[in-house]
Amino acid sequence: MAAKSPSQAPHGPPENQSSDLPEVLVLKPPPLLNIYGDDFSKKFRLLKASDSPLPIDQFLATHARSVRAMLCSGSGPRINAEILRLVPSLELIVTTSAGLNHIDLAECRRLGIPVANAGDVFSEDVADMAVGLLIDVLRKVSAADRYVRQGLWAAKGDYPLGSKLGGKRIGIVGLGRIGSQVAKRLEAFGCSISYNSRKRKEFVSYPFYANVRELAANSNALIICCGLTEQTRHMINREVLLALGKEGVIVNIGRGAIIHEKEMVQCLAVGEIGSAGLDVFENEPNVPKELFALDNVVMGPHVAVFTPESFQALRDIVIENLEAFFSNKPLLSPAMDE
Numbered sequence: 001m002a003a004k005s006p007s008q009a010p011h012g013p014p015e016n017q018s019s020d021l022p023e024v025l026v027l028k029p030p031p032l033l034n035i036y037g038d039d040f041s042k043k044f045r046l047l048k049a050s051d052s053p054l055p056i057d058q059f060l061a062t063h064a065r066s067v068r069a070m071l072c073s074g075s076g077p078r079i080n081a082e083i084l085r086l087v088p089s090l091e092l093i094v095t096t097s098a099g100l101n102h103i104d105l106a107e108c109r110r111l112g113i114p115v116a117n118a119g120d121v122f123s124e125d126v127a128d129m130a131v132g133l134l135i136d137v138l139r140k141v142s143a144a145d146r147y148v149r150q151g152l153w154a155a156k157g158d159y160p161l162g163s164k165l166g167g168k169r170i171g172i173v174g175l176g177r178i179g180s181q182v183a184k185r186l187e188a189f190g191c192s193i194s195y196n197s198r199k200r201k202e203f204v205s206y207p208f209y210a211n212v213r214e215l216a217a218n219s220n221a222l223i224i225c226c227g228l229t230e231q232t233r234h235m236i237n238r239e240v241l242l243a244l245g246k247e248g249v250i251v252n253i254g255r256g257a258i259i260h261e262k263e264m265v266q267c268l269a270v271g272e273i274g275s276a277g278l279d280v281f282e283n284e285p286n287v288p289k290e291l292f293a294l295d296n297v298v299m300g301p302h303v304a305v306f307t308p309e310s311f312q313a314l315r316d317i318v319i320e321n322l323e324a325f326f327s328n329k330p331l332l333s334p335a336m337d338e
């Protein structure tokens with residue numbers, strides 16, 4: 001069934017796009033479209049639910065019955081079974097994120113809808129941020145900056161010593177694309193690397209720990225690089241944090257809910273772990289207020305992926321995935337089998 005044209009249906013998609021272009025459904029425009037929207041509009045007819053006054057379910061039922069491709073992002077809304085039921089012709093989901101936790105993958109599998117993600121375009125930038133947070137926490141870069149700005153150097157004298165990065169035992173949780181880049185960087189700093197992941201990686205010589213608590217017990221710092229799934233939710237709990245120990249550092253550039261945030265905040269507040277570098281949180285953009293007062297915590301507003309360079313690469317891979325789909329070619333970054 002052909003999609004209704006704007007003149008047939010009130011509150012339809014924007015009229016300034018050629019109806020010959022392939023249709024792509026967008027529930028809420030990803031940040032990528034704020035920057036590169038024109039590049040997409042030249043190639044696809046974007047069916048934006050957010051431009052319509054209709055509630056999403058009515059919009060989908062009215063305008064998206066025949067749409068074959070959807071573009072989404074980690075900033076929502078969640079692509080769940082209810083949404084998928086309203087787009088019966090859907091054959092592809094492209095997400096602008098590396099993470100897939102906002103998509104009901106089991107339902108996509110059941111319906112035979114493939115998902116393409118950002119592939120490798122963010123891996124280096126996210127790995128840089130993980131290392132940046134680790135160095136900041138160990139060498140107290142942000143805390144020392146506050147000390148200088150507050151005039152405390154002249155008033156109180158020298159700042160407490162930080163801790164050396166070289167020689168640290170680093171436990172990487174999730175040795176996928178991002179985790180491997182983190183390992184490569186930290187090896188160059190003279191750290192020793194161990195890892196935990198779903199399976200031992202055949203072609204990797206780093207020691208493997210099937211149990212994340214044991215990895216923590218044998219590491220000075222844990223770096224969380226895995227995806228959020230039902231298996232990894234709250235995987236880093238009090239028991240794991242206690243195994244990491246009083247001097248231990250936790251860095252999270254994965255997803256907030258992989259760590260049991262409440263337990264981590266308590267451990268940090270009473271010194272049961274040493275420090276934390278956190279770019280992600282359980283209830284973004286809400287951050288536990290207790291963290292604001294802790295000098296041993298460095299935080300970012302989930303920005304590890306955000307560089308102009310990675311966004312340009314993201315634009316390319318998203319467009320290429322959509323074009324491949326509409327011309328019956330294989331996807332560039334299929335994500336379902338990872």
Ligand SMILES: O=CC(=O)O
Nearest residue numbers: 074097098099305
């Ligand atoms: O967090 C960002 C992403 O998953 O791309």
